[in-house]
Amino acid sequence: MEPGRERKDALFEAVALMGKAFASPVRLELLDLLAQAPRTVQELARASGQSIANASQHLQALYAAGLLSRRREGTSVRYALAGQDVLALWLALRDASAARLAEVERAAREYLGEEVEAIGREQLLTRLSRGEAVLVDVRPAEEYAAGHIVGARSIPIDELERRLAELPQDREVIAYCRGPFCAYANQAVRTLRSAGRRARRLEEGWPEWSLGSPPGEATRQPALSGPVER
């Protein structure tokens, strides 16, 4: 047996503490939700379709794995991703699995429905600067409030239909949402097109955008700070 084997084992054992956190679909969905905005246990339980107790358990597992921070807010507790590195880690896993696992690609296609024309970051910026397009954030209002692309206006997907008049007729509409696994932007583009508008989706969602932007270019609320209980 090679020297230092026990210690090397202990090292990888410790890393696996974080690795195990990524082994459950429920926890991955919670991470995905938290990539948009900090949330309370209630909100997370509802949004992920879990019982309160179960959501709490999984959140504590993620917390113990170092992936989340939390803070008490009156009677409730608000969880958030522990930092940018955790966000980057989750996105890396999500993207690698989408690129390399046929199952993920298939499941995503089935969930998202028919494909929709998309536009990249560069192109968006030039079109916006030329005044040829407007950018719309179709996520729920609280997520917009927690951070969004500068210059985007908020029209949550379920208000889009009756707020169509707010959008200029003479410009193309670019919609974005939570990311490649989120159906809102696709849905928005379909709604807009059937209303006779020119519309495309942004390839990226808010989390990718916020990571790829130099600080200051985008608007993200500072991570949870202050006393964090155990």
Place this chain on the structure above:
Amino acid sequence: MEPGRERKDALFEAVALMGKAFASPVRLELLDLLAQAPRTVQELARASGQSIANASQHLQALYAAGLLSRRREGTSVRYALAGQDVLALWLALRDASAARLAEVERAAREYLGEEVEAIGREQLLTRLSRGEAVLVDVRPAEEYAAGHIVGARSIPIDELERRLAELPQDREVIAYCRGPFCAYANQAVRTLRSAGRRARRLEEGWPEWSLGSPPGEATRQPALSGPVER
């Protein structure tokens, strides 16, 4: 129940197929080894201290999770990381766990022994260009052969002591190895210093360096190509 819940569940279930691969210390160690160079099952089994059968099982699990590629070479099978994105993913997990889990930090400290003076990428490049330092790759020769920092010479750690004469007396020696979880560079610096040389370690190991360098700046063999079975 919200609409599309089954499909959303299926999606995260699929992503968790890859997530589960990161839940075992043995698999993490295999990934870490493969981040240096492609290897056969034999080599991996020996290097990780597992039985052949068990190593084979875990490698197949990683392969099924989309993290590895493999190719037959005569009587043996050589595994490799499936791509740069997988390397980046593993490094992100490793670094996040080191930064956020006290257990990892502690285990790393115990495994690596006493700390050693380190130098960053920028500083290394300027010192090299000024001819003030020489760069030494202290990993096994096969790993050097599979890819290394340009300008580095190969002196495996277990040959260092008797090959000291090859290193110029008048320059500082910078050693690097597999990365922050690898003890070779530290060991090399200690050896060199006790032989009266000036020596420091490079903060990064080869995998980090290869990811951070624009293509062409470093020398990495192309990923396994050609027919991949199964």
Place this chain on the structure above:
DNA sequence: CAAGCTATCAAGCGATCTATTGAATTACAA
């Protein structure tokens, strides 16, 4: 073709661990 090495497969086994639920408990606000 036969022998020898390498990797995979099949089966089994114990063991640990898992996710989940429902009820009891703690923390805070009004």
Place this chain on the structure above:
DNA sequence: TTGTAATTCAATAGATCGCTTGATAGCTTG
């Protein structure tokens, strides 16, 4: 005190896991 939010606890049922052993298949070499 009352009510809401979150955590804890107990318990179960299941599942999954990791590893070992022995047999099998693929390839190379004599």
